[in-house]
Every structure is written in structure tokens, then in C-alpha cells.
Amino acid sequence: MKVDKLDSKVLLKNATIVDPLKESKSKADILLVEGKIAEIGKVRDLDVITTVDCSGLILTHGFCDLHVHFRDPGNGDKETLESGSMSALAGGFTRVCTMPNTQPTVDNPESINYIIEKSKPLPIHIHPIGSVTKGQQGVELSEMGLMHQAGAVAFSDDGLPIQNGLVMRKALEYSKMFGVPIINHAEDECLRADGLMNEGKVSTRLGLVGNPSIAESIMVFRDLKLAELTGAKLHIPHVSTADSVKYINEMKNAYDKITAEVTPHHLFYNDKHLEDYNTNLKVAPPIRDSLSREALIKGIKNGTIDCIATDHAPHTEEEKNNQDPAENKTITNKNKDQNTEIAAVMKADNSSSIDPEEEKIRRKAMAMILSISKANNPLTNKQSASIFNLNEQKQKDRKKGKREMQSYNQRNDKDINVFFQRFQKRRYQSANYSGKHDDYTSYIQNFQANSSR
Amino acid sequence: MNKNKKILTSSDISRKIIRIGHEIVENYSDISRIVLLGIHNRGVPIAQRLKKFIKDLTDIDVPMGSLDITFHRDDFRERLTMPEIKGTDISFNLDEKIVVLVDDVLFSGRTVRAALDEINSFGRPSIIALAVLVDRGHRELPIRADFVGKNIPTNDGEHVAVKLKESDTDEGVFLIFGDG
């Protein structure tokens, strides 16, 4: 965190210090003098102006999130650099790398400068990532050299894959000169086939078009081989499939300039959690099956995957609440909240830990995530948009005088049914016959359900 | 079979050159307009010696240049496989000058014809004269020398070789029998 307004002496008392680099965990005091750590241990300094009681709190290095979308410049209603910084800070992140798919795209040094200047007064460090191609169109290379000189730390067209293999190759060769990685959102545009969730048993049962694992792993393989051929640095974002992990592992044995990241939601969920058409878990790349999830966890443990990044990608409430079923494919509801990242870090290990304290913290974290995700969707988190329509209609029925309707129906039942029998006979002969119904109510229910498919 | 006969010794050569030098000075009233052009290869050292002699005699330093007639040859396609080009070096204008071409041996006359052709590219001299150390006859073109060191008539299969101390070890003029 950037320290402008800190008192000259601050004492953090009785904190649980977790140091991942030294793999140590201990309880101690920390004395900060002029914003720098002066003493760790039992501190008795009576000159201290500010004391913070850290009993029961974990103190550690500030986290760095390699993959966030701050929607600035452009869509300030979704997120700005300020709001994103505050969210990150609340989750313990002191550094983030912002993706360039903004409006306009960050594909020139002037835009990089904009982010760097605008982030100067903010409490966290923001490292801008520039785009690989102009406007992220995937055709012409952007001014990577000038962007790098202006402060870009990597290049990515994230959100969109670099579908053209030649462009990817030339981009890798060009980036070699600057020593920074290319980050490609690996998802073959053709193979993904407009899929709404992971292709598998669940998608088949739900009747949703599937986005197969191979759409990602095939492009991951391509990118790995191109990186080896060109000698450039490659970073693979949001790995989600078992095959991707396998390829990355094999390539890392042969070539050392590969790194990879995974998101917390891919570590926690598998596609069974989408059985109720939960669009809160509709993410890109999609949540995969449990085998993939286990492979990802193994990947983190054995170092194939180097880090966890949130892919924080906020959308407005209107967009999230878009209930039009035909628009289902555009509801990209990413429920990552950086506040839960700490919980994510601790939750990456699926096997139960011996330490009961950790177990407690883990359960707390899990509950936190779920409650936050529930809280993010104020309507209800159990139903998909299409079924929601129906449910709402039923509710309205009940609330606004269902009894009246029922009595009305009863009165008119006979008449309606007589009319309905005649209507049925006529329709029976027509081409649009949708099946015989015994009465009007079942017909109308059937009609509604069919029309919403 | 090679039976080389030495016709002129080193001192003979020196005397011939001195005599030619006298003749040149005697022939032209305006010595300041004289220009010596040596034809590569061995015409150049001879011209050098003439220049020194004229300087000693008249105290006038006449300009000297060298001519490489390789590009102006008319027989290059039959004779040369890879030409040895020494380079033409004429750093002055030839208009109105008395040019004395200097070569070691005069034979068919084709070398002199090429030299005349090349001189055209450098200006228009008022007089071009020819001085040779040896004239061995057998002209193929209507060309004659104004100043001759020695006439050495040759038969078919005979060949005259001039060796000078500036470029060879054994100075002298030799008559070579067979393909020298």
C-alpha cells in the first residue's frame, strides 16, 4: 500500500504473522517507523502514536492480483480505477495488473500514461497491461515498444482470443525484445460453438449448448509451442481444464519461460453447481467438471500453475439482472469479489487439514463466498432467468387474487371446456397440433412452457 | 626448345633511353607542352626514366601519366581469360598538349591503336608521338614509332621479352625462341 498519511510510528500488536516465503507462521508485534518495518517481535516502545490491536488477525505480504478488469477508461458505471482500488485494498491486494479491454482499448502509450497518472494518488499500485493488437481486433500489432517504454508490464487481448496463429507468433516474436509476456485468452472461437456452459453430462441434461474443454486446451497447446519456437515469454490466464494443466506441465520441462494462473472460482466449483441454471456461475472460461477441478488443484500444488488471479470483471446490476432468455448468452455474470480472495487462497487445498483452526477459517471463508454471491444477486440465486419468468407469473397470480381467478375459472370451467373440446377437435386435424389436453388449464400451462423454450 | 639470346644489356637499355630523351627534347621547341604517357606494364618505368632524364637535361618537370588499355583492346575476347587491370592514371587535361606515348615493344600496333582510342576520352592533344624501346616489325595496322631504341626483326615463333629492374630481376632485352 502506498503510505502517504501514516503516523511516524505505528505499532501492530499481537498479529498472527504468516510469511509464505519463509513458510512460517508466528505471533508477534510489528513496529513501523516512517512507513517501514523497524522491529518484529515483542516491542515495547512508549513513543508510539498509533497502536492497532491485531489479535486474531492475520498479517502478511500485500497480495498482487495479476488479472483484473477495472473498466477504466470507458465504463465508469461498472468500475473505475478508484472503486477497483478500494475493492482490491479491502481484500488485501496492494498491487494489481489491469487488462486493456476498456473503451477505448489500451493499445497506445498515451493510454498507458493515463492509467499510470490516474493511479498515482490511489492507495494501491496499478500496473497496466497493454493490448497485443490494435483495438483488440486480432489483426495488426499494437505499439508494444512504446507502451513498454511508458510502463506496460505485459500484453494481452484478454476477453478475446488471438485466433490467428500467425498474429500470435509474430506478437510473441515482437514481445521477445521487451522481455515481458504475452497473455492470451485461450479459447478457440470456432470450437467454443456459442456454448453457455462446460460441455459435459450436466450440459446435456440441462439442454444447454456446451463449450468443450478442448476449445481451451487446443489453443493452450498452440500457444505453448509457439512460445517455445519463438523463445518468448508466455503467461496462460484462467486455466480451467485438465488437459491444459498437462500440456503446461510437459512444456515447462522443456522450456522455462512459461507461467500460468488459475481463478478461485475454477478451484471451488464444478459444473454440477450449475444444475439449477445459476447464471452467477456463468463465466469465461466456463466452470468445468470435477476432474478438471482436481487437476487444477494438483497443478497449484506441484507448481505447474504459478499463481491465483481473480479475473475480477465487474458488470452493472442491470446487466446482471438481464432476464431476457434470448439474451442468456450475453449475461456474463462474474461473481468474483476480491474481498473473498484471501479465503480463496486458503481454500485452494481441497483435502481437509489437520489443523482445526484452519478448518474453521475455511468454512467461514466458504460461507462468506456463498453469502456474498447470494447477496450480489438480490432476486434469487436458485433459478435461471427463463424459469424465473414463469415463477414470477405464478407468484403474481397468487398475490393478485388467485382465488378470484380460481373461482372465475370454476364458474366458467364448464363453458370453457365445452368450447375447448370443439377447439381441440378442429386443431386435431391441423398441422400445429401440440397434443391433446383434458382441460384448458393444462393446455395453457403447456403453451407457456413451450413458448419460453 | 628455349634458346634465349640477350640482345641488349642493362647499360645498353640505359643508353637507348638517354638517346630517345635527347631526340624528344631536340624535336620539340616547346618542352613545357610535352606530356609522357607510359603504357602498362613496362612502358611506365621507361616513361619514368625519360621524365627524370628530361628534368636533368632541361630542368623542366614534364607531367607523366599511365595508360591501361585493357578496356580498349579489340582482341580481348580472343586472348584474355582474366584481365590484369593496372589502371589508367591521367590527372591532367590533354588539350593542346604534345603527348609522347611510351611502350617497351612495338609489334602489331594494336596496343598503340587502343591507346590512341583511350586518349580521345581525355581531351584533344595537338600532337601524339610514339617512343618505343624495341620495334620488332610485323605491323598489322598503319602505325609507326617516332622514336625507336633498337630495331629487332623477328621470325614466326620468335618473341622479344623486355625485363627492367623496376619490375624484374635480370634487366635486359631477350630474344625468345619457341613459345616464350
Add this chain to the structure above:
Amino acid sequence: MFGHKHFLGLENFPREDIQKIIDTAFEFKEVLNRPIKKVPSLQGVTIVNLFFENSTRTRISFELAQKRLSADTVNFSASTSSLKKGESFKDTAQNIEAMKIDAVVMRHPAPGSSKHLTEFIDAKVVNAGDGTHEHPTQAILDMMSIQEKFGKIKDLNVAIIGDINHSRVARSNMYGLISMGANVTVCGPANLIPENISDLGVKVNYNIDEVIEWADAVNILRIQRERMGIGLVPSNREYRRLFGVTSERINRRKKELVIMHPGPMNRGVEIDSQVADSDQAIILDQVLNGVASRMSILYLLLGVKEENTNEG
């Protein structure tokens, strides 16, 4: 010349032969300084200039060289040709040859086209640039200019800067300079330098400042945006910042740097105007040396007796 019937490229061309061509070229340069710039060496020889690609500089250079040697020249340019009527390349070439010509100087956009031409005509062929493959006469004049400035080529540090992948000038220069014993470094955008370029014997360095500091002479290639297709060079200003031979970079050097460019120049992109017009630039000397080099090549090819020649 040198046992070869044609002059197609400098790959595997021996050092002594290159030196001979350069030495002869110096002699011809002297001819170009005379009041009457003509020698009769190629009198009666007919040469056709077959240019399938637009060119001003090279074509005029060849024409002048031919005229100074007293050869008869005929020009053919693709835009006004029978190719427009659908005549094949082979037919065009054979028809022209049927008019009893001695040599063809050809520039064509396809690599290997000059070799291909030798397979169906009997005349001698000089390659004036075959696509992105070789441009040997340019390399000869470049090496001649270097020798003129330094007195030698061996052990000099020569840098070639620009789009190496698409440049025939770069290839011929690399082959020639390596044969002559120079140290060659190529510099340019990494996506325009082939991965295995060091197999040819050159070093690669993407840092233009280090390269300018190291070199005795730099040969600056034109950035050819029309050849690039997918925008491999993001913008002119980026190229200039990363690889441009700018006045600031030149001024930082303490010693003089010999600056060469085959032309035409994109002023302000790969080379600054001040640099191009400075005393260190020998660009106009290169042009004169170009005529002399081409005279030398044509003379050695056509003006001397043939030994036992091998095809090509």
C-alpha cells in the same frame, strides 16, 4: 565469369572472386571520372533489361553501365508488356532471345526466378533482384563503398538494420560480407528476423543503441510496409523510436560512423533527414559506385573470354 556462366547471387561466392569484381569496379569508377565516360569493351554486345518489378534506381544504373561499356541496350518493363496479353514468362523470354541477344538483366518478384530463366534461354543472366532472395549487384556496390572508405573489408564491424526477412539486399550483403571476413550483426524487429538467421554466420541484437556503438558501418534498409501484410510494424513512430538511426543516436557516438542506405529512403522513419544529409552518409557515393560495380560485373561476364564454364 570465374567459371560461372551467369551472375545470380553471392551465396557461396569465393572471397577472391568478389575482390576481383570490386577491384575491377574501381577501375571503371576512374572511367566515370573522365571527360568522355566511355570504353568500347562491350561493343557489339546486346543486353536486354527485363524488369518485371518497378525500379528507377537499379534500372537506370544498369542502363548507364551498359551504355558506358558501348553495349547496345534494350528495355522491357512489365506494365507495357505482352504478359498483359497472357503470354507466359517462358514464351516472353524465349521470344526476346530469338532476336539474338547476348545477355539478360532481370528483376522479378519471385525468388528463384533468375535461376529459372537460365533453364530455358541460352543468353547469360544477371540477377537484378529476384523477390526476397538476392540482389547481388547491390551487395557488390555496398562492399565496394565500404572498401573505398576503410581500405579493407575484413574484420570490420558492419550492421544491417531493418526488415531482414523480406530483404534481398540484406541476404546478398550477409553472404558477401561474411565471405570477405567482416563481422556482421543484424538488428530489427524480432518478428522480421528469421529464427535461425545466425546459421548464416551473423549475430543478432535488438538493441539499436548497442549496435550503433559497436559498428564501423551501418547499412540501413527501407521499412517496406507494403510487404508486410498483417501490420508487423505497429507504426512509423514506434519503428523510429526502437530502430531509427536518429540524429541523437549518431551524436552520442564519439567516432564517425559510415552510414549507408540502398534507397529509396523513408526520411524520418528508418533514418533522420539530418543523418541522411550528413557527411558520414555515403549514400550518393553508393549510387556512383553502383554504376561502376555493374560495369565491372557486365565486363567480366561478357567482355572476357570464356573458360570452361559450368551452367549457372
